Every structure is written in C-alpha cells, then in structure tokens.
Amino acid sequence: MKATKLKVQKSENSRNFFSILMLCLLISYACRVPEQEHNIIATVEHENLSLQEIISQMPPRMRGDVSTLDIREFVLRWINDEVLFQEALARDIDDDAELQKEFERIKKQLIISKLLEEIQSNRVAVTDEQIKAYYDANDEEFILSEDIVHAYHILLETRQDANEFRKMLKAGESFEEFAQDSADGRDWNLGYFSKNDVIPEISKVAFNIPVGSYSLPIKSEFGYHIIQIVDKMKEGEKEKLNMVEDEIRLKLQEQKKQENYQRFLLQTKSKYTIKTNFKLLEHAILDSIIQTGDGLN
Numbered sequence: 001m002k003a004t005k006l007k008v009q010k011s012e013n014s015r016n017f018f019s020i021l022m023l024c025l026l027i028s029y030a031c032r033v034p035e036q037e038h039n040i041i042a043t044v045e046h047e048n049l050s051l052q053e054i055i056s057q058m059p060p061r062m063r064g065d066v067s068t069l070d071i072r073e074f075v076l077r078w079i080n081d082e083v084l085f086q087e088a089l090a091r092d093i094d095d096d097a098e099l100q101k102e103f104e105r106i107k108k109q110l111i112i113s114k115l116l117e118e119i120q121s122n123r124v125a126v127t128d129e130q131i132k133a134y135y136d137a138n139d140e141e142f143i144l145s146e147d148i149v150h151a152y153h154i155l156l157e158t159r160q161d162a163n164e165f166r167k168m169l170k171a172g173e174s175f176e177e178f179a180q181d182s183a184d185g186r187d188w189n190l191g192y193f194s195k196n197d198v199i200p201e202i203s204k205v206a207f208n209i210p211v212g213s214y215s216l217p218i219k220s221e222f223g224y225h226i227i228q229i230v231d232k233m234k235e236g237e238k239e240k241l242n243m244v245e246d247e248i249r250l251k252l253q254e255q256k257k258q259e260n261y262q263r264f265l266l267q268t269k270s271k272y273t274i275k276t277n278f279k280l281l282e283h284a285i286l287d288s289i290i291q292t293g294d295g296l297n
Contacts, residue, residue: 039051039052041054041075042075042078042079044079044082044083044086045086047082047086049075049078049082054071054074054075057074116261119260119261119264120257120260120261123253124253124256124257124260126249126252126253126256130252131241131245131248131249131252132241134248134251134252135241135244135245135248139238142238142239142244143236143237143238143239144233144234144235144236144237144238144239145235146194146195146235147194147195147207147232147233147234147235148192148193148194148232148233149192149193149206149207149229149231149232149233150190150191150192150193150229150230150231150232151190151193151202151206151227151228151229151230152175152176152179152188152189152190152227152228152230153179153187153188153189153190153202153225153226153227153228154175154178154179154188154225154226154227155187155222155223155224155225156217156223156224156225156226157223157224158223158224159217159219159224161224162217162224162225162226163217165178165226166214166216166217166226169214169226169228175214175226175228176188176189190227192231192233192243193206195207199220199222201218201219201220201225202218202220202225202227205218205227206227206229207232209229210229211229211230211231211232212228212229213228213229214226214227214228214229215227215228
C-alpha cells in the first residue's frame with residue numbers, strides 16, 4: 001500500500017503559507033516600484049520609512065511568519081518613535097552632557113562587540129577524539145536523573161488510518177521510512193524524552209511497551225498517534241555518546257573561543273601602555289573621594 005493513501009495529520013496550519021506568500025508579494029512590489037518613489041510607507045516631517053527598510057530590519061528567520069498586521073504594527077511603532085525622537089531633538093535633549101556620556105559608553109561597547117565578533121567569526125574546530133575524551137573524563141555530567149525513551153512517531157487523522165498503518169507495519173513496512181516520507185521529514189523522530197516531555201497519552205504508552213514494538217492507535221486532541229520504541233534507558237545510566245556529542249561539541253567550542261579570546265587579549269594588551277594606581281583603592285582615600293565627590297566627574 002502506498003504511503004499517500006493514508007491521511008497524515010499535519011502539525012502546521014495554513015497561516016505560514018499565507019504569511020510567506022504575503023512577504024513574497026511585498027518584496028516583489030518593492031523591487032518593481034521605481035527607485036525615485038522610495039516606496040515610502042510612512043513619513044514624519046522629513047523622515048521617511050520605506051518598504052525596503054522594513055524588510056531589511058526583519059531578521060531572516062522571521063520573514064516567513066510576517067503578516068500585514070505585523071508590518072502595520074511595525075509602522076505604527078516607527079511613527080511613535082520618530083515623533084518622540086524629533087520632539088526630543090527640538091528640545092535639544094541630545095545635547096545633554098550625561099546623555100553624551102551614555103552615547104560614548106554605548107558606542108564603545110558596540111565597537112568592542114564588533115571587534116570580538118570579527119576575531120571569533122571563524123568556526124572553532126572540535127575533533128571527534130576531543131569529544132570522546134571529554135565524554136570519558138566527565139561521567140558525572142551524563143548520568144540520567146530519570147528514565148527516558150527514544151521513539152519514532154506518526155500522527156494520522158482517523159483510527160481507520162492508524163489501524164491501516166499497523167497492518168502495513170505487520171506486513172514489513174518500515175516505520176522510519178513511512179513516517180519520514182509522510183510527515184515531510186517533520187516530527188517523526190521524537191528522539192529521547194522523559195515522561196514529562198511529551199503529551200500524557202504518548203507518555204503513558206511509551207514507557208510501558210518494549211523496545212522494537214509499536215503501539216496501538218493512541219487518541220489525543222491532535223488525532224491518532226502510532227509510536228515505535230527504538231531504545232530505553234534507566235535512571236542512573238550514563239547517556240550514550242551519540243546522545244550528547246552535539247552538547248559536548250558546543251561546550252568545547254565555547255571553551256576554545258574563550259581561550260582564543262584570552263590569548264588575543266593578552267597579545268593585544270602587550271601593544272599598549274597600561275598604567276594602574278591601585279593605591280586609590282585604599283579605604284581612607286576611597287572613602288574621602290566618595291564623601292566629597294572629588295574625582296567622580
């Protein structure tokens with residue numbers, strides 16, 4: 001039986017499709033309008049907000065979920081901010097001495113952040129041997145505090161579909177291949193989870209059937225689930241290397257980044273003249289400065 005004959009319940013709604021379509025239309029419109037018109041969507045005095053600016057300020061990961069309501073709210077916030085900003089400039093608030101100090105402080109931090117971004121832009125390499133060595137040397141980090149289960153999963157629309165799928169499994173159909181194809185590669189592999197990580201209907205079954213077996217249809221508010229148990233581990237066991245290697249890789253990469261940062265900082269400090277006067281931190285001198293305010297400006 002072909003996989004396409006069963007009605008697999010999709011976990012995403014149609015809103016994403018229309019959001020992506022709307023964004024494509026907006027981008028297409030922005031590209032077609034002559035440049036001299038600026039694609040202006042709002043103006044406050046002589047300051048304009050163009051459609052291109054709105055799109056450019058959206059993080060790429062969010063562009064698929066944008067809606068006309070989101071853009072409208074963005075424009076209204078921009079108008080409010082621009083009105084307040086122009087009023088502040090009209091009152092010469094930008095000339096305030098304390099504000100100028102704050103500008104300089106923020107500017108310095110932004111420039112430092114940009115420098116660190118540049119020196120850490122290269123991906124830090126971590127070898128499989130280094131991951132294995134860390135795993136072997138840190139048993140206590142990977143001891144399970146509760147039972148966990150690894151399962152495959154498929155969600156079907158009706159009980160009839162779920163029973164039909166069980167018949168296919170008994171006839172030799174691969175759960176993994178069918179679920180991956182039918183769910184478009186989404187959500188079929190639940191990975192390892194504890195009892196509280198999934199809905200109660202699945203949790204109740206997953207922890208009570210043996211490894212290698214698949215469940216009867218499990219009814220929930222989402223439809224009918226079939227799960228297959230791939231592996232089980234008990235509280236107190238050590239997690240397997242393949243379960244934690246990504247976590248270890250990220251940790252080792254962060255450690256190497258910190259080492260690179262410290263090395264860079266040490267090398268850079270050697271290029272500049274640095275003086276200190278820690279005598280000012282003696283209690284009597286420090287108390288005097290704090291009480292009188294001398295040297296605080």
